[in-house]
Amino acid sequence: MAPFSRRIELGTLFEDVAERGRATTVHLSRPLDIAPGLGTALDPPAAARLVLDAAGWFAAAGAVPGDRVAIVKRNHWDLVLLCCAASRIGAVPVPLSAHLDPDVLEILLKRLDPALLVADSARAADGALTCLASRTLLLDGDTGGAGGGGTVLSLDDVRGHTAPAARRPLVDDPLVILHTSGTTGVPKLVVHSTHTLLRRLAGFEAHRWPVLASRPGDVVAGAFSFAHGRALAWTASVMALGPEKLLVVSGSGWDEARPLLERYRPTTVEAQPSTYVRWRPHVRAQDGLARTGAFDRVRLYISTFDAVHPPTVRTFLNATRRPRPIWLQGWGQSETGPLTFRFLTRRALRAERERHPTTRDLGRPVPGRSRLRVVDRDTLRPVPRGTPGLLVCATKALCLDYVGEPQRYRRKLAGKWFVTGDVGVLTRGGRLLLLDREADVLPEGSCVELEDVLEDRLPGVAECVVLGVPGGRCVPVLVTEDGRLDPALWREATADLPEFADPVVVPWDRIPRTGTGKVRRAALRERLGVTPETYGTGKWT
Known part of the structure; x- marks a missing residue:
């Protein structure tokens, strides 16, 4: 029999997990929005039953194989379960972040032309959105508050419908449509197949790799956007490996995360960088003493989605009592999955005042899984090692297309090479030094590297964004708790750096963000009155 990791299927994921006797219990930071009566703990059979119920809802709402089912609701792990349910009936799920602006959601729904829109009442109240699908299924409340046209159904209208027999798509057919973060504009709609998302990504992670793989006694915690494709691959691979517990944190606030993390004390934690930043003040006090025991058993931290800066990594590595904890920093994209990774240790992060912190070094391509080249931004011809340029990749996990923008997808292809839109350097030894997104690039230096340095030198700054x-x-835009900054500390921190404009100091909630916590730099420029012009072309976003 083929290993379970090679046979992961989205629609029957939890049925397959239960059949193979995996006993992982899922603990939630709050009850699921679609089944609050189930409480905050589910085993695989309970998750499988809920997926089966939801598959019946979708079938009763008229969804059939091949239909696109758009799902937009507030962040929680039930987004993953609803994707499984849509896939089980042969439909193509499209999870959409509730953080998207209504006008952006409208553009994406027009491109998708979904047969069914699945939404919570907060989203369905926008009549312009419900008009963009022939049928809308409301996940909470009754249909009285839903505006717009088309047929609007409540869960009471579809409960109890028997789900049809499970259907499995061909491995190269569309399985799911995901959207990119949208930091520079309207997100792209990325089409993935069973082969690219499950076989190449989740299947690879589901092997029992040293250090990385979940072990039977592990307590695995995840805190990120569950509308992101990472949530599907993470859930599938972790459930296939069968750790003792899976902890799901649906919000970035420490008040929600703390009870769950302190009670079960995870051994591995994966979160988006902005969530680590939000948690950081609660991990250690200024005197260095631990404020919480939530992280004292962690052996492995994982960070993807966005750049993470040295003070954040250092804080969490020092928060655990494990003698040799590891921080895995990955770089990739929604279109490609992970492309490189690097292990960071306490020793690697020890030097706090260095001009070039180490987190811009993103390691090497995943062996046997991806290849990288650096090309000239104008000619797309390869440049010598050590020369900055546009990063292109080759991977069998590459997405199939962009919905509604096929020409944009083709423009980013050159044979087997795909233009990532990031700028960086490949060293002589083959390591990747990331500089910036092409749209945000500087003529000399790197915005991200300057952000590293400033955050390292200004302990009171939670986040720095250089425009x-x-x-x-x-x-420089600096995020502090009280919206203030000591001018003397600023002068000292920037004495050997390029000359900046006067810093803009703001609290956290003044920064526009995506569902994965990334800074929407174009929106930030507009909010602050900074020119929209950049050194980059934006051609490769």
Whole structure:
């Protein structure tokens, strides 16, 4: 029999897990929105029954094989379960982040033309959205508050319907449609197949690799956007490996995360960088003493989605009592999955005042899984090692297309090579030094590297965003708890750096973000009155 990791299927994931005797219990930071009566703990059979119920809802709402089912609701793990349910009946699920602006959601729904829109009442109240699907299934409340046209159904209208027999798509057919973060504009709609998402990504992670793989006694915690494709691959691979517990944190606030993490004390934690940043003040006090025991058993931290800066990594590595904890920093994209990874240790993060912190070094391509090249931004011809340029990759996990924008997808292809839109350097030894997104690039230096340095030198700054200004000085935007910054500390921290404009100091909630916590730099420029012009072309976003 083929290993379970090679046979992961989205629609029957939890049925398959239960059949193979995996005893992982899923513990939630709050009850599921679609089944609050189930409480905060589910075993695989309970999850399988809920997926089967939801598959019956979708079938009763008229969804059939091949239909696109758009799902938009507030962040929680039930987004994953609803994707499984849609896939089980042969439909193509499209999870959409509730953080998307209504006008952006409208654009994406027009591109998708879904047969069924599945939404909570907060989203369905926008009549313009419900008009963009022939049928809408409301996940909470009754249909009285839903505006717009088309048929609007409540769960009471579809409960109890028997789900049809499970259907499994061909491995190269569309399985799921995911959207990118949208940091520079309207997100792209990325089509993945069973082969690219499950066989190449989740199947690879579901092997029992040293250090990385979940062990039978592990308590695995995840805190990120469950509308992101990472949530599907993470759930599938972790459930296939069968750790003791799976902890699901649906919000980035520490008040929600703390009870769950302190009670079960995870051994591995994966979160988006912005969530680690939000948790960081609660991990250690200024005197260095631990404020919480939530992380004292962690042996492995995982960070993807966005750049993570040295102070954050250092704080969490020092929060555990394990003698040699590891921080896995991955780089990739929604279109490609992980492309490189690097292990960071306490020793690697020890030097706090260095001009070039180590987190810009993203390691090497995943052996046998991906290849990288650096090309000239104008000619797309390869450049010598050590020369900055546009990063292109080759991977068998590459998505199939962009919905509604096929020409944009083709423009980013050159044979087997795909243009990532990031700028970086490949060293002589084959390591990747990431500089910036092409749209945010500087003529010399790196916005992300300057952000590393400033965060390292200014302990009171939770986050730093550097905005390049053609013909002018870079604008630094600094996030602090009280919206204030000591001018003397600023002068000291920037004495050997390029000259900046006066810093803009703001609280956390003044920064526009995506569902994965990334800074929406274009929106931030507009909010602050900074010119929309950048040094980059934006051609490769």
